[in-house]
Amino acid sequence: MMRGQVVPEEARAWTAGLLLATDYFANARREAVAKASAAILGRLHRRVSSEDRGSSR
């Protein structure tokens, strides 16, 4: 289950001018890469595992 704000506090701070774009994007990019990395590796892992199961039958 996932629950959170549609527009997070940090994004609100950027749109309100309370947070510099450079800081906002540096942090957003870091988080996006970390999440993307976990998602892609997870997807690849699941695919490799299912192919292994398929080939061992």
Add this chain to the structure above:
Amino acid sequence: MATTPPVAGPGPEVGAAGGSVLGEPVGRRRGRLRTWLLLEAGAVTLGYGVAVLREGAPATGGGWALVAAGAVAVAAPLWVKSRRELRQELETRSAETLAIEADAKLRLVVGDVVTPIAEVVGRVHQVSGRGERESLRGQLQQLVVEAVASLCDGERARAVFFQLERGEMRPAAWFGRGDPPTTVFTDAPADRRGQEALLLVRFHDYLLVDDVRADELPRGAEPRPGAGYRSFISVSVFCGEQNLGMLSVDAPEAHAFDETDLNVMRAMAQLLGAGLVDRR
């Protein structure tokens, strides 16, 4: 087209951090591969040694030549196999990095940029006071150029919004590398670039130029003398029939932008248009 994305700048770090198909560090997998190859070579050498001990060491030059030929015959396939497997490893790692970069960019564009900017667009149309609305619109212009400069792949990109007022376009908001924009696009007969830019806005077009020095540019799209950019994207900002200006991003490198950047620009220009349009 671009291959050096600031957005995915951290991409190579991901690779360096050692992610691989199974989430196992690449260095460790490569080390294990080498260990297996060494074990394989060791086993062959041991077998060869045992045979030599049983049969006795070669007594002639021809015998030693046969030993040397055998060693080469064992080592060469192992060396080839090692190189091929390491190359495959590298290709897998590159594919992973590219996939991670693409996924990260999608997350940034949709989650971190479009969502908060769409919220500001909504607020522009909710406020009642003219002053407050104009202030929010100024804020929106600035947010859009910040987002465009940060999302588009050009290194040291600069984004500018040229606002259309009384038939002229002037820089209203900008973000990115150094020099502030000074260009004013007019419809004056001598201002060929201005005329073309105004036409681009009127026809709701976009223009992506990979290299201003190499491409055959449409008339009026050439840069002003001494301009500090090689590639750019310009997109008309409009809403319905209202023409509002032009959103541009440029970079000092050639081929800095690709079609994904163009699509980001188109989406941002439409968001900006939705926020700047007057109620009629």
